[in-house]
Amino acid sequence: MAFKPLHDRVLVRRVESDEKTKGGLIIPDSAKEKPAEGLIVACGEGARKDSGELIAMAVKAGDRVLFGKWSGTEVTIEGEELLIMKESDILGITEAA
Numbered sequence: 001m002a003f004k005p006l007h008d009r010v011l012v013r014r015v016e017s018d019e020k021t022k023g024g025l026i027i028p029d030s031a032k033e034k035p036a037e038g039l040i041v042a043c044g045e046g047a048r049k050d051s052g053e054l055i056a057m058a059v060k061a062g063d064r065v066l067f068g069k070w071s072g073t074e075v076t077i078e079g080e081e082l083l084i085m086k087e088s089d090i091l092g093i094t095e096a097a
Contacts, residue, residue: 002078003042003077004042004044005042005043005044005084006044006045007044007045007046007047007048008044008046008047008055008057008086008087008088009043009044009084009085009086009087010040010041010042010043010044010057010059010084010085010086010087010090011040011041011042011043011077011082011083011084012038012039012040012041012065012067012072012082012083012084012085013038013039013041013080013082013083014037014038014081014082014083015037015038015039015064036066036067036068036069036071037064037065037066037067037094038064038065038067038083039062039063039064039065040059040060040061040062040063040064040065041061041082042061043057043059043060043061043087044057045057046087047087057087058087058093059087059090059093063093064093064094065090065091065092065093065094066090066091066092066093066094067083067085067089067090067091068089068091071083071085071089071090072084072085072089073085
């Protein structure tokens, strides 16, 4: 991918939610909400303190994260819909199942 976020921003690919409920009901596309879970595709270098010192990012490419429902800015890069958001919009990192 030819895109690198700046500062404390990350590029996120949404992870699609299940098509069925646990009870086996199929959820139509019109009733689905956009998932608030995604994979980090790329990260910036991190924020800077007033002194110029770099604050390292807590996330890295490949991390699976949860973020707020209205977080980020939707962009299309190389035909793929992705999100650019600040690291502070990320609520947490989920462990691999």
